[in-house]
Amino acid sequence: MKARILETADLLFYQRGIRAVGVDTIAAEIGISKRTLYNHFPSKDELIAAYLAGRFTKAPPSDKPPVEQILGTFDRLERGFASKGFRGCPFVNAVAELGAEDRSVRKIAVAFKESRRLWFRDLLKQLGVADAEGLATQLTLLVDGAIAQDLVRNDPSMARAAKQAAKVLLGNAGVMLGEGKSSRDSK
Template identity: 75%
Template sequence: MKERILKTADRLFYLEGIRAIGVDTIAAEIGISKRTLYNHFPSKDALIAAYLERRFVQPPPSAPAPSAQTAVAQILATFDSLERRFAAKDFRGCPFVNAVAEVGNHDRAVKKIAIAFKESRRVWFRERLNELGVAEADALATQLVLLVDGSIAQDLVRDDPAMARAAKEAAKVLLRNAGVDVGGDAKPMASDKGTSQ
């Protein structure tokens, strides 16, 4: 029952908004009483936190699965995954950003989970960049995360999956500037010494 409640809350919170959906709506959707819901989640705030934690442990749609791909290919595949996600009819942006925007900064649990999620994405980029031997991996990881979040915001406003492609091209520029060979379409730089992959 707890998983049914979470699945229903996930769908409704993400598609309709946290503030728009009350526990009454979630309980009615499942066919249970509010009391049954509260037996599993003592408050709406607890349900919101559980919804976000559930999203956090599941790999985000934009995160490529572990593979034998090179670190560069994995980084760039992130933007390909984003483009596919943007094209889906049910895409409503980042659930963590949405939650912070809706409940505000006063909800420390929501803010903490959102920060942890965003940091996990940044750390993932940094690990790939470290594999490539990038000198300023931490700073570049932050820049790549900004491209991800910026493309999400642009897609929401424009409803244009090509925003992910534009972010991918910008990521290639950043990677090349860091001395990374991004593949066959890379424009060699005069001082490019190449980086082992």
Template identity: 70%
Template sequence: MRERILDTADRLFYGRGIRAVGVDTVAAEIGISKRTLYNYFPSKDALIAAYLERRCNRLPITDAPPAEQILGAFDRLARVFADQGFRGCPFVNAVAEIGEPDHEANRIAIEFKEQRRLWFRDLLRRLKVRDAEGLAAQLQMLVDGAIATMLVRGDPAIADTAKDTARVLLTAAGIGLPKQRPMARSVRR
């Protein structure tokens, strides 16, 4: 039942917004009482925190070349952007919607963003980049900027532009990259 509640909360919170969806809507969607929902999550805030924690998937560092993994992050963005249900970063959305600095959602969002930055940093350290901390922060900002731009422009090709920018940053840091294959790009006006 806990997983059913979280599946439903995830779909509704991400699709409609955290503020727009009450626990009564989540319970009704599943076909349970609010009391049953509260047996699993004692408050809406607890449900929000569980929803966000569940989305905190750690990216593994694999045996693939580090630069390939870094650029692969932008390929993942392209796949996410292509989804018709894309509504931005659920962590940023939660922080913006809730608007309470002391809310648990803020802690979870910061933790998520930091784990992504550290993922970039650890890969950059494997590449022996001089300022791995600084470049990791730039790459994380590039991801966040691409997400925001995609929301505003609605053009999935933004992920390709972000990947091109990441290539420039990596090259400037002295990382040799394989030749880039030309990609078809859409241009939205």
């Protein structure tokens, strides 16, 4: 039951915004009483925290070559954009609508952003990139830029533009870009 509440809250929070969705709405959507919801989550704030914690998914370890993993990020991003329910980064959205005063929300948001940056960085180190730290940061800028742009434009091709830029940055860092099956999307 707790899981069902959480997944419904996730859907509604992400789709319509945290402030815009009341606990009554969530309970009604599931068909349970508001009392039951409060038996599982003592307050809306805790439900919000659980929602964000649930969105914090670490990328599973992969055995594919680092370059493919990095560039594949943008392919997954594009598929995400094209999927119907996409509405930007839940962490950025949460910070945007809950404001700067909410310390806990910002904390988990920066943790998520940093985890992705470190994921990039480690792959870049495997590739022998000199400034892995800096380049990893730049790649996250492309990712978040594409997400923000797609949020307002609803244009999944932003992910491809980001991928193009990422290729240039990687090439400039001395990384050899394999001509794997998708050599055609070089625009």
